[in-house]
Amino acid sequence: MHAHISTRLLHAFIALHDCRHFGQAAQRCHMSQSAFSVTIQRLETAVGARLFERDTRKVALTPEGEMFIEVARSLVGEIDAAFNDMGDYLARRKGRVVIAALPSLAANGLPAVIAQYRAAYPGINVTLFDALSDQCLSMLREGKVDFALTAPGLDLAEFDTRIVCSDPFYLVCRRDHKLAGRRKIALKALAGCEMIHLSKSTSVRQHVDALLRDVATVHTGLEVEHLATVAGLVEHGLGVSLVPELTLFQFRSLDLVAIPVEAPDIVRPIFIVRQKNRTLSVAAQGMLELVEASLRSVGTRQRDIPGSRGARE
Incomplete structure (x- = not known):
């Protein structure tokens, strides 16, 4: 004009x-x-x-x-x-929100939040990418997503981050395993256990390595990418595994036991990560607030599986 x-x-x-x-x-x-x-x-x-x-x-x-x-x-x-x-x-009658999240959150926790948001604002398109931590941060860095939900990584300093919940670890084993009857597991009790691990590229593995640093466990050589694979291997008696609480839903359909680990000082923090000095759209800000409120309540709820110990302690 x-x-x-x-x-x-x-x-x-x-x-x-x-x-x-x-x-x-x-x-x-x-x-x-x-x-x-x-x-x-x-x-x-x-x-x-x-x-x-x-x-x-x-x-x-x-x-x-x-x-x-x-x-x-x-x-x-x-x-x-x-x-x-x-x-x-x-007025949130139109818009788009794009989120990157760890697979455990994308499958368990976020779907309920997205459903709640879409019911309130049906005109807003919500896109969700489930990815490992490094991939989440790459998408955020490239401007492909509004914010990410991820665990600690090497490159968080360049972003605006805040912790929304902490994810304690559980031992997952068969019901007939020697440790299955315990209500809690001390790390030293894992000595001699055959361990099934997620790959070294995952945030879970980085924390598990820290947990087991001084424990003489047996490495089975089984390092896999997906929790469903871990569950199948444990089910068939090939070992046990340490996994975060937010991932326990992957084991619900199997006849396994989940026991909390006595290591309150070692948990997997979950971050909401954003680009610094970038204002979110009204739609994205509304979603972020809803996600944050939901995840902050995670600490009061157990993701137990049938047979898990300490679920009501």
Whole structure:
């Protein structure tokens, strides 16, 4: 739009075209007739051409006015649509939220939050990527997601982070395992146990290595990428595993036991991670607040599986 043409001038022009009378058009625009005449003159000056033929009996468009009326209507329509869209975004009737999250959260916890959010704001599109910590941070760094839910990583310093919950560890084993009857497991009790591990690229493995640093466990050589694989291996008696509380849902359908580990000083913190100095959209901010409120209540709920010990302690 030309620097000297405002929506006020455009609305005045359209009113005069529709009314073909200065007095009626001025009234429609809530202006005095003299002020309205000055407004039309300003528009013609900005356009650089006469837009109306005026005489005592009628007001008619010039050829340039006929050409400009379609332009004016289009511009006003686009501006009105833009403000209507902005209103929809601010009222969360439209918008998009993109989240990256660890698979354990993406499968257990976030679905309920997303369902709650979409029920309240059905016009907002929610996209969820389930990925390991490094992948979550890469997507955030590249601007592909609004925020990420992840465990500690090497590159968190460049982001705005805050802890929303802590994820303690459990021993998962078969019911016939020698440790299955215990209500809690001291780390030293794991000496001699055959361990099934997640891969070294996972945040879980990094914490498990810290837990077992001074414990003489037996490495079975089984290092896998997925918790479902861990569950299958444990079910068939190939070893035991240490997993965070938020992942226990993966073991519910199996005849296994989950026992809390006595290591309160070693937990897997879960972070909400955002880009620094970047304002979230209204839609994304609303989702973040809902996610944060939900995850902060995790500490009061146990993700136990049938047969887990200490679930009500």
